[in-house]
Amino acid sequence: MPTCYRHPDKETWVRCQRCDRPICPDCMRDAAVGFQCPECVAEGNRGVRQAKSTFGGSVVRTPFVTYTILVINVLVFGAQYLAGNEVTGELAMWPAGVAVLDQYYRLITAAFVHGGVFHILFNCWALYVVGPYLERAFGHVRYVALYLISALGGSVLGLWLDPLNQPTVGASGAIFGLFGAVFVVGRKLNMDVRGIAVLIAINLVITFVVSGISWTGHIGGLITGSLLAGAIAYAPKNNKTLWQVLAITGALALLAVLVVVRASAILAAV
Template identity: 85%
Template sequence: MTSQPPSQPPQPEQPAEAVPTCYRHPGRETWVRCQRCERPICPDCMRDAAVGFQCPECVADGNRGIRQARSTFGGNVVRTPFVTYAILVINVLIFGGQYLTNEAITADLAMWPLGVAAGDQYYRLITAAFVHGGLFHILFNSWALYVIGPYLERAFGHVRYVAVYLISALGGSVLGLWLDPLNQPTVGASGAIFGLFGAVFVVGRRLNLDVRGIAVLIALNLAITFVFSSSISWTGHVGGLVTGSLLAGALAYAPKNSRTLWQVLAIAGALAVLAVLVMVRTSAILGAL
């Protein structure tokens, strides 16, 4: 008689292994893990690493120890000089508006010493740099800005560059406030452009470059300024040149180990000096009326 083997008890079912989900997107299944923290990551969270992938947080942690690239004089690296292009566009748009409004914009924005002092229209000290007196005027300033603006913007970074531009324009207007006839209106970005000329010279000297070309350009333009002084605001040109050169020098020669602090102090100091000059001059004009 053949014996039957004893029946085996039923084996319990093995639980299925849980499918991991992305730690940032719980609804997405994934079998890929971060090489540093081993958290599951979906394709949207994968960041290429030397080996495998890392999650966004580990990549950010790793980047904190990497020094970010800076421009020659401490600003962020500039790949596209969009500040220069923006100023060009603004100048062209306002120039078109001057004709469309039959010069009404010109009257509203031009630098006018008596308007600044008696009318409390301090905005004219800056807005005058965005209106122009004719086609040749805006063409020359636009060409100069297009040629030298990107070079300085890459050297200083966006913020420092726009500070040099606007403070140079302000410096030209302040000298005009002191020395121009009270009823004489002036317009144009020439003060800012001359400030950029001076800044190019200073930067060239700081980097031990050949600055003879920009020196000749400055001398030639100054000569034209004084030869045709009846139709050109020499105060705007000279004021912008001096202001831009001094401010660029402060930015370019700031001590490297505390460069940002010294540059901020230089910009704030330049604004403070010009503001005091404006206050003193407006008080003198009002006292003489």
């Protein structure tokens, strides 16, 4: 009596429909006709094209990156509430702190700190509304890159144009970057973008009319997010992933150069 090719101690009369090797019940895998062995199933799966998101990332069923960012925002705000100005002062964007004290982390951490209840409520609401849509369109990795680089873009413009001792906080730069990305994606997919265009226009008006709002963070994030989203969405079909990686690394490199140049200029003037 034949025995299983993987378990010689088990007798069987069943054979793999592809390779014809005898397989025991532990090794049987359902096939369109009969059963197949684990190796043949694995080999067949390698030839199956994996599903991709709209712009090349892995298919997203649950937008856990968006949810993770929301949780971090809430946790940091809770720490601000409990510790007072200590957490805010340690994490806020502050040009002098970046350039003079070499606290470059502020360029990113400022995006997770907020100036009040209304501030965090609006940013978290906006993230909850547009984040999952973009995460499903771009995939987890491209989306988190878009978010963080948009936040970085807002901080970099603040580093160049804000007073040296002016602190700024908030995820608004990243949120404006996401707004710009929604507009770009909508144009790429031939969707009606009037709604997001109006939303961007209203928020820009508020940015320049209401005092105490960091216009540099908003504009820097909007420009950075829009350009990066365009580079990802309009990447050539041939070697799309390579072009998208180059766009992301290129954006990071450009922003890093701008930070170094501005920090050097500030140090030279101090």
